[in-house]
Amino acid sequence: MCGIVGYIGSRDVPSVLLGSLWRLEYRGYDSSGIAVISNSELIVRKVPGKLSELEELIKRKPVSGELGIGHTRWATHGLPQENNTHPLLDCNEEIALVVNGIIENYLSLKDELEAKGHIFRSLTDSEVIVHLIEEHAGKGLTEAVRLAVKKLTGNFAFAVIKISERNKIVCARHDAPLICCYSEKEAAVASDMSGVVSIFDEVIDIPNDSIVVLGRGKCSITNFQGREVKFTRRKVTIAVKDIDKGHYPHFMLKEIYEQPKVLHNIVSERIIDSRIQLGEELSISEEELKKISRIVIQACGTSWHAGLVGKYIIEKFARIHTEVDISSEFRYRDAVLDSDTLIMAISQSGETADTIAGLREAKVKFLKVLSLVNVLQSSIHRESDGIIGIMAGPEIGVASTKAYTAEIVNLYFLALHLGILRGFVSRAQLKEHFSALMKVPEQVEQILKLDSDIKAIAEIFCNSRDFLFLGRGLNYATALEGALKLKEISYINATGYAAGEMKHGPIALIDHKMPVVCVNPRSSVYEKMLSNIQEVVARKGIPISVVTKGDRRTKGASKHVIPIPECHECVSPILAVIPLQLLAYHIATLKELDVDRPRNLAKSVTVE
Numbered sequence: 001m002c003g004i005v006g007y008i009g010s011r012d013v014p015s016v017l018l019g020s021l022w023r024l025e026y027r028g029y030d031s032s033g034i035a036v037i038s039n040s041e042l043i044v045r046k047v048p049g050k051l052s053e054l055e056e057l058i059k060r061k062p063v064s065g066e067l068g069i070g071h072t073r074w075a076t077h078g079l080p081q082e083n084n085t086h087p088l089l090d091c092n093e094e095i096a097l098v099v100n101g102i103i104e105n106y107l108s109l110k111d112e113l114e115a116k117g118h119i120f121r122s123l124t125d126s127e128v129i130v131h132l133i134e135e136h137a138g139k140g141l142t143e144a145v146r147l148a149v150k151k152l153t154g155n156f157a158f159a160v161i162k163i164s165e166r167n168k169i170v171c172a173r174h175d176a177p178l179i180c181c182y183s184e185k186e187a188a189v190a191s192d193m194s195g196v197v198s199i200f201d202e203v204i205d206i207p208n209d210s211i212v213v214l215g216r217g218k219c220s221i222t223n224f225q226g227r228e229v230k231f232t233r234r235k236v237t238i239a240v241k242d243i244d245k246g247h248y249p250h251f252m253l254k255e256i257y258e259q260p261k262v263l264h265n266i267v268s269e270r271i272i273d274s275r276i277q278l279g280e281e282l283s284i285s286e287e288e289l290k291k292i293s294r295i296v297i298q299a300c301g302t303s304w305h306a307g308l309v310g311k312y313i314i315e316k317f318a319r320i321h322t323e324v325d326i327s328s329e330f331r332y333r334d335a336v337l338d339s340d341t342l343i344m345a346i347s348q349s350g351e352t353a354d355t356i357a358g359l360r361e362a363k364v365k366f367l368k369v370l371s372l373v374n375v376l377q378s379s380i381h382r383e384s385d386g387i388i389g390i391m392a393g394p395e396i397g398v399a400s401t402k403a404y405t406a407e408i409v410n411l412y413f414l415a416l417h418l419g420i421l422r423g424f425v426s427r428a429q430l431k432e433h434f435s436a437l438m439k440v441p442e443q444v445e446q447i448l449k450l451d452s453d454i455k456a457i458a459e460i461f462c463n464s465r466d467f468l469f470l471g472r473g474l475n476y477a478t479a480l481e482g483a484l485k486l487k488e489i490s491y492i493n494a495t496g497y498a499a500g501e502m503k504h505g506p507i508a509l510i511d512h513k514m515p516v517v518c519v520n521p522r523s524s525v526y527e528k529m530l531s532n533i534q535e536v537v538a539r540k541g542i543p544i545s546v547v548t549k550g551d552r553r554t555k556g557a558s559k560h561v562i563p564i565p566e567c568h569e570c571v572s573p574i575l576a577v578i579p580l581q582l583l584a585y586h587i588a589t590l591k592e593l594d595v596d597r598p599r600n601l602a603k604s605v606t607v608e
């Protein structure tokens, strides 16, 4: 949700800002803009639409300056049009501001400020911040920011510059991500590490509820009350190549193809000397884990789907009652939680607002939180009691792919670990599971070889209006995830359903035009699922089935089949989702849609 950047130093400021914005574009791409200060002048360039249009504008109307800020927007309040595009200015056009977040009390603040004569130009909630700063500008920019943040409720991260104080960028954060870095001659701020990766080797994770003043060779951090906050730097852990598309046309395709390597790395890191290693940051003792009587997993979107797979395998291997909740529901439902309940958050970004709120809800009740998180040092990482790193590497494509399969493999290891601790998994069974997991990377490679066959199926169905996805047991989640992938990047109405539940409603949708993706690898519910496929056929629906190689019976009932290798039932959700990722990708590209920038979406959902 919105990317913010700022730079002060001797490099070409607009180029640095644009370079950083390109790397943060996945956070939002409705509109973008920059503001630079040059010789006592504040110059703004902004456009609704893609970042490439801002780049064009800057080429046509070049700017230069000593420092600047930039923004790429995911609209919450106000359409993506020029007046709502950041940077936002104060009445006198001397202060420029870029914001990520939501100001919940903006309407009352706006009334107050308008009554004092401030003129608002946008419909954004964020604009109140720049006018609040303007109100106190006589006290200096840093103090004005401190007074402004005290009036705000909601979550925010922002950067602000002022003509008369052009030796500094002032930033603040409350429950929204922000990092900064500085060296002798320059300094920068960004929503995340990818915004500064090409300039700095080290970053500072700005502590929550603090204000940062950045200058050339200078960084001071204070809390909202004005007390100094100590900070440490950490190494930049990603390389430019990790966040570039390489030879792939889209990040999504690159990330689908990265899965064998990612899964191989996880399996190699988690199995050491025939034992499970969940990493140094698990931080919850074996004694504590043994005492757990219930697990509540809370997550959003694709991570929630991984949680559904987690429920099945944790209950199967460890016999611990496990619930999976959508974070936006969990946070408000006042769930019954006792002291032996372990709360788990699953999040690729580690910054999903609802998942953070769910985690805090648990902490208020003094419950332990163990999180699976991909982005290290993210809010979820920092606020959890224990962490299992997802280890998917940077995921830029808005549609999550490699993080999903990586989340499932990590949940698999956690479930086995709990199973061993509680005596439900024997050493011999563990060996069997290890062998199943070790085969996965190679099996995913084999499925990726079917890319052109899957594309051929995509060609047949890319103009379908609706899709139904069905699965049972462990692959109920696969059906949900396949449907989510398709709808979010192709805008086709796709419904994922538990196949056994189909006859209680969705069966009414099936006619001779309806493609029905049926996930039916060999499993304990194979026969049941096969009967469901027959029910689809009897209504003239068109089954496209994901099957275990050599399965003639499902093939006989289906119009098209996509074979996956023979595997342990518990790894089948990892394998079966790969063809569905490719199917969604090809359908969207055949429809000439922008796969990496699907409409209305953004990668990191930092607002509620």
Ligand code: F6R
Pocket: 300, 301, 302, 303, 304, 346, 347, 348, 349, 350, 351, 352, 355, 398, 399, 400, 401, 484, 485, 488, 603, 604, 605
């Ligand atoms: C779908 C997708 C989203 C995310 C969801 C949670 O492809 O990417 O549904 O899975 O927004 O995000 P994280 O995992 O970052 O908390």
